[in-house]
Amino acid sequence: MTKNNKFALIDCNNFYASCERVFEPKLEGKPIVVLSNNDGCIVARSNEAKALGIKMGVPYFQIKNLILQNDVVVRSSNYPLYGDMSSRVMRIIAQYSPIQEIYSIDESFIDLEGLPFDLVTHMQSLRRQVRCWTGVPVCVGMGSTKVLAKLANRIAKKYPKFNGVFDIDALPYQRYKRLLRSVEVGDLWGIGRQSAKKLSRININSSYDFYKADIGIIETLLGVNGKRVYQELRGHSCVSIECIPPTRQQIVSSRSFGADLTDFDELNQALTILTRRAVNKLNNHKLAATTLTVFIYTNPHKKDKPCVHLSKTVGMTTATQDESLLIPLTAKILKLIYEPGHSFYKGGIVLGNLSKNYRQQDLFSMNQNSQSKADNYSKFNAIQSINRRFNESVKYASEVGNDMWQSRADFRSNRYTTSWNELLLV
DNA sequence: TCTGGGGTCCTAGGACCC
DNA sequence: TCTGGGGTCCTAGGACCC
Numbered sequence: 001m002t003k004n005n006k007f008a009l010i011d012c013n014n015f016y017a018s019c020e021r022v023f024e025p026k027l028e029g030k031p032i033v034v035l036s037n038n039d040g041c042i043v044a045r046s047n048e049a050k051a052l053g054i055k056m057g058v059p060y061f062q063i064k065n066l067i068l069q070n071d072v073v074v075r076s077s078n079y080p081l082y083g084d085m086s087s088r089v090m091r092i093i094a095q096y097s098p099i100q101e102i103y104s105i106d107e108s109f110i111d112l113e114g115l116p117f118d119l120v121t122h123m124q125s126l127r128r129q130v131r132c133w134t135g136v137p138v139c140v141g142m143g144s145t146k147v148l149a150k151l152a153n154r155i156a157k158k159y160p161k162f163n164g165v166f167d168i169d170a171l172p173y174q175r176y177k178r179l180l181r182s183v184e185v186g187d188l189w190g191i192g193r194q195s196a197k198k199l200s201r202i203n204i205n206s207s208y209d210f211y212k213a214d215i216g217i218i219e220t221l222l223g224v225n226g227k228r229v230y231q232e233l234r235g236h237s238c239v240s241i242e243c244i245p246p247t248r249q250q251i252v253s254s255r256s257f258g259a260d261l262t263d264f265d266e267l268n269q270a271l272t273i274l275t276r277r278a279v280n281k282l283n284n285h286k287l288a289a290t291t292l293t294v295f296i297y298t299n300p301h302k303k304d305k306p307c308v309h310l311s312k313t314v315g316m317t318t319a320t321q322d323e324s325l326l327i328p329l330t331a332k333i334l335k336l337i338y339e340p341g342h343s344f345y346k347g348g349i350v351l352g353n354l355s356k357n358y359r360q361q362d363l364f365s366m367n368q369n370s371q372s373k374a375d376n377y378s379k380f381n382a383i384q385s386i387n388r389r390f391n392e393s394v395k396y397a398s399e400v401g402n403d404m405w406q407s408r409a410d411f412r413s414n415r416y417t418t419s420w421n422e423l424l425l426v
Numbered sequence: 427t428c429t430g431g432g433g434t435c436c437t438a439g440g441a442c443c444c
Numbered sequence: 445t446c447t448g449g450g451g452t453c454c455t456a457g458g459a460c461c462c
Binding site for chain 1: 427428429431436437
């Protein structure tokens with residue numbers, strides 16, 4: 001290690017559940033769960049819900065009884081609300097360090113190295129300010145590597161005596177050792193279920209077992225990623241902060257449908273709308289794509305029916321961001337892969353091989369009537385600006401249909417911060 | 427009846443080249 | 445009987461993250 005790194009990980013506590021509470025304070029102290037799209041699985045739980053033994057990721061229908069018996073409050077996920085709350089939290093965090101990485105919707109790393117403050121006090125004031133300005137509770141973990149900051153955050157959350165801020169570097173070795181013994185290796189950042197299983201076969205179960213292990217064995221078993229975690233756990237920083245998000249490689253837009261679909265037109269409606277969403281994202285990032293993948297799946301959980309994965313990728317000669325090309329192309333690909341007789345439960349599209357959108361011309365189409373190209377381009381722009389202003393009011397015919405594909409969201413709260421019609425009433 | 431969505435990176439294997 | 449060595453690129457699948 002050449003320099004003394006110092007990272008902090010700020011993580012919102014039970015983020016989605018906390019966002020719901022901000023706008024419904026009567027939920028304070030009650031068990032809350034938030035469901036995934038289509039009200040399928042549990043994706044967030046308040047502490048009270050965790051205490052009831054509700055696990056992350058379990059299907060909602062499997063624990064419906066438990067939920068009813070314990071008066072658990074259920075919410076469908078409300079991404080416009082969470083996304084907006086997240087950006088408010090992130091802006092506050094940014095004031096506490098010049099170097100910030102927004103790692104996920106509810107987590108941010110900042111670089112604390114060289115800051116002329118007492119770091120624990122500095123982070124306590126961050127916590128207070130986020131809580132006070134947004135209503136969202138956060139905890140802060142500090143360490144000389146990202147893996148250690150993550151681990152420290154766990155401790156900050158778990159033990160109230162630290163008041164939400166914990167610096168793992170401050171521990172003397174004996175206590176650090178004890179801490180590692182109490183954490184399963186699979187709870188380290190970067191060690192997932194499969195790796196934990198492999199490690200368990202050679203009697204590595206706790207983080208301390210992992211810490212003590214031979215680096216060669218770890219690399220053989222887990223590859224470079226495992227080796228990185230190992231080194232970070234020993235205080236050698238291998239993963240740096242990324243202030244600028246790397247250009248994305250692909251844009252995915254997919255859904256499990258509200259009901260199983262068998263009909264071509266129903267599938268086409270769903271995929272058209274999903275394509276439009278992906279294209280909007282593409283344009284927001286000022287990117288263009290050269291490949292388009294369309295896929296439809298039957299439900300793998302239904303054991304009595306064959307599990308069918310149909311998909312096809314096509315490449316285009318030039319990178320495009322034009323929905324008037326991509327939407328018909330989706331329909332064309334769907335026609336190629338579609339097989340009648342199956343019940344499809346999920347589908348989507350992937351835009352791949354993304355590049356910066358320079359509106360580059362195809363070398364081989366230079367001779368084409370450039371006037372028709374220009375017409376096409378201005379039509380595309382006109383539709384886009386109308387849709388931005390009037391809420392997606394110009395549609396493709398294939399976007400209109402029976403809406404059978406629409407996901408369930410039976411328990412959605414209001415979009416309090418992003419929709420005029422859904423403001424909080426006082 | 428009912429089982430998320432959106433990403434990244436790594437690795438192994440195939441195709442291809444000289 | 446006997447079938448090189450070294451390299452690149454692409455893709456599919458696996459593992460991980462939230």
